[in-house]
Structure formats: C-alpha cells, structure tokens
C-alpha cells in the first residue's frame with residue numbers, strides 16, 4: 001500500500017513477533033525496508049520467524065524473553081540503544097483466555113494484566129525515556145481490541161488490561177507529542193490468528209456466528225491489519241497521534257445500533273409496514 005521503502009535504514013521492535021499478528025506486522029515492515037527486533041517467549045518460534053522476516057533482505061534480531069520480566073526487558077532496550085537505537089515500537093504481545101470471571105484467581109488476572117498492560121507500559125517507558133534523552137523521534141503502536149472501549153464478558157482480565165493500555169496510549173501521545181513521539185492504537189475485531197483462535201474460539205459454531213453477525217460477513221485478514229500498522233508507523237501518518245483505529249468490518253457498530261437487528265425481519269413484514277405507511 002505504501003510507496004517506496006518508507007522504513008529503509010530504520011529499526012522497529014515488535015513484541016510477540018515470533019508468531020501470529022506480530023510476525024505478519026514484522027514481515028510487512030521488513031518488506032518496506034525495516035530492520036526488525038522481535039521479542040517472544042519461545043526461542044524456536046523466534047528463530048523461525050527471523051528467517052521469514054529476513055526474506056525481504058533486511059536484518060532481524062530476536063530476544064527470547066517474557067515481557068513480564070521487566071528488568072530483562074530494560075536490559076534489552078538498553079543494548080539496542082547502545083547499538084542501532086530504535087525508530088518504532090509495536091506493543092503486540094498478549095495473553096488471554098475465556099473464562100467465567102467467578103472462576104478466576106487474582107493470579108489469573110495478573111498473568112494477563114502483566115503481559116498486556118504492564119509489560120507494554122514497561123517497554124514503552126524504557127524506549128520513550130531513551131528517545132527523549134537522545135532527542136530521537138519515535139512512534140509507538142499498540143495492538144488493542146474493540147472491547148478495550150466497551151469491556152467484554154468472559155475475557156475480563158484482557159478487557160481491563162487493553163482498556164488501561166488504550167488510555168495510556170492516548171495520554172502519552174499528548175505528553176510526549178511535543179518531544180517528537182507519536183502513540184496510536186489499532187483496535188482489531190475478529191482476525192483468525194493461531195493464538196487467538198486456540199485460546200478464544202471454543203468451536204466452529206462460534207466462528208460461524210462471528211462471521212454471520214459481521215456486516216462484512218467475513219473475518220479480517222492479517223494483510224489488512226499489517227498494512228494499517230505500517231501506515232500508522234510511517235511518516236505518511238505523521239499528523240495522526242493519540243488515535244485508536246478500529247478495524248473490524250463494522251462489527252462494533254453492528255452491536256450498538258438500537259434497530260440494527262431489524263435486518264432479521266422477514267420480507268412480508270417490511271411489505272406490510274410499507275403498505276400501512278402509504279395508507280396513513
């Protein structure tokens with residue numbers, strides 16, 4: 001979608017870049033000329049991802065780390081700023097599971113919140129401090145979800161954490177904007193990645209339901225979301241700051257409009273209403 005190599009000679013870090021959406025975003029940025037750093041828990045996955053990302057001809061380095069290990073992450077960011085530095089950060093790593101909330105322990109809440117919100121805030125803080133110290137421009141992109149705004153039953157640790165990260169993103173955009181740092185979010189609806197589907201989609205009938213209720217009558221593709229990510233990280237979007245862009249085929253609005261469900265009215269009822277109106 002973007003013209004030229006807008007990321008040529010630049011360095012971007014993607015958390016959770018070893019698989020799923022993080023890997024697709026990394027590959028897209030690399031195809032536009034970026035060098036990539038990926039973080040993830042699984043060394044083997046990261047090594048496989050590095051090969052795929054480097055197919056575009058740029059460099060990819062990986063760091064096996066759980067982003068809940070705040071001190072280790074700080075050290076990694078330190079090392080990167082001692083060498084290449086960084087031009088952008090993608091907060092993509094996430095953890096989530098479906099559960100009735102009364103079945104959860106506080107530890108279950110913390111296991112998700114420490115990845116999604118605290119892990120992302122820690123790495124943004126460490127990166128931002130170094131950008132400010134070195135007077136280098138930077139851009140942060142956080143992968144949120146449509147339910148960061150509304151909340152959602154059965155994924156409450158994730159909803160609370162994504163909501164917090166969303167507010168953090170909008171706030172830091174204002175505070176750090178004058179220092180040359182932008183921060184935006186993407187709020188995806190249903191995208192079929194292995195991690196999300198394995199953890200969150202109980203069976204085929206729920207996937208069918210997600211498609212049926214979506215005004216676009218399909219799931220999103222990782223191509224669509226990674227192009228949006230590339231745009232928001234590039235200078236083509238340099239006046240977009242503090243925004244959360246929804247990409248969900250219209251699913252969010254479909255759930256909100258009072259009369260949206262009238263789409264299920266049979267034809268003859270519409271015809272009768274029309275006749276009645278004419279008579280009136």
Ligand code: HXC
Nearest residue numbers: 094095096097099105107108111145158189190195196199
């Ligand atoms: C209830 C659970 C649970 C489950 C873990 N716990 N899984 N409780 N239901 N399914 C509880 C445990 O009992 C434990 O509490 C605590 O959580 C920590 O458990 P661990 O197994 O030690 O967890 P940990 O190794 O920290 O990993 C947890 C996790 C894991 C990170 C959340 O599930 C994971 O790795 N998920 C894969 C990543 C992922 O989910 N990606 C998809 C994100 S997609 P106790 O009290 O027993 O000690 C996404 C987008 C949403 O978020 C939009 C989709 C449409």
